[in-house]
Amino acid sequence: MNTTDLEALVAPVAAAHRLEVDRLEVMAAGKRSVVRIFLDGDGPDGHGPSLDQIAEATRELSGVLDAADITKGRPYTLEVSSRGVSRPLTEAKHFRRNTGRLVEFTLAESTLTGRVLGVVDDVVDVDVDGTAQRIPLDGVKRALVQVELNRPVAGEDEEEAEE
Template identity: 35%
Template sequence: MSKLEILEAILSPVVEGLNYECWGVEYISQGKHSVLRVYIDKPDGITLDDCTLVSRQLSAVLDVEDPITTEYTLEVSSPGVDRPLLKLAHFEQFAGHNVQLRLKMPFEGKRKYSGIIKGIEGEDVVLVVGEHELLLPIESIDKANIVPQFD
């Protein structure tokens, strides 16, 4: 299991036990400036009190489990309107929405794409960019965020 998979396995049940959805976990390893970011969600939105409650519970579990041996900052946050898409299910849920994404390696000479999520096929995200449809393996996507639409 990767570090991220271990963290998700430890943290998701805690978040869900508090009646929130664990939207996702990000771990950015940067020495003393490492960040463990946990996104939580619920149907009527997230407040600062929600983040504080979850943060306290996660801190206690992380102190006991100690999956990160170096210094880090724990951040608990709402995914927001420009929510990150971290799992294949997120891309399926947000089919029809605009997205900006960055690939780990260039595809057709580019790493950054903007388009509309058509859906998923197996382990691939189907992205419509202009007149073209791209099939992008989920493991090739480094970062993806919904582009908010305001009417």
């Protein structure tokens, strides 16, 4: 089954869970196939899909794909995941879903890192070292979320954060 046909099966299930298909991969792995489905969406807090949404969609997708016999009787492994933080941000909705996160932007003439404040009319508002900057999406060559292991929580003082 090609990815266009697969997407026709997957997209309605994703939509029923308030998700959208980010990308699909079908690969041979010996005598099996691996079907990878990456989903995205706003989630309950507006910052991407929840684990519960992904799990519920996975259960339904498994039944739909089995019924459609997508691999013509050959065994397959189904992997369903969110889009993940390692994927580049390419659309306004990606930036909106990552509001509050630290993002490294590669622009035509420079690279900068700042916290996404929001998106309005295809312009990303970013806090760069305490200074607000507006970055048009069409000027962004690449944007990647930076993983923060010790990000301070708003409202916590330093003593509470150290405990």
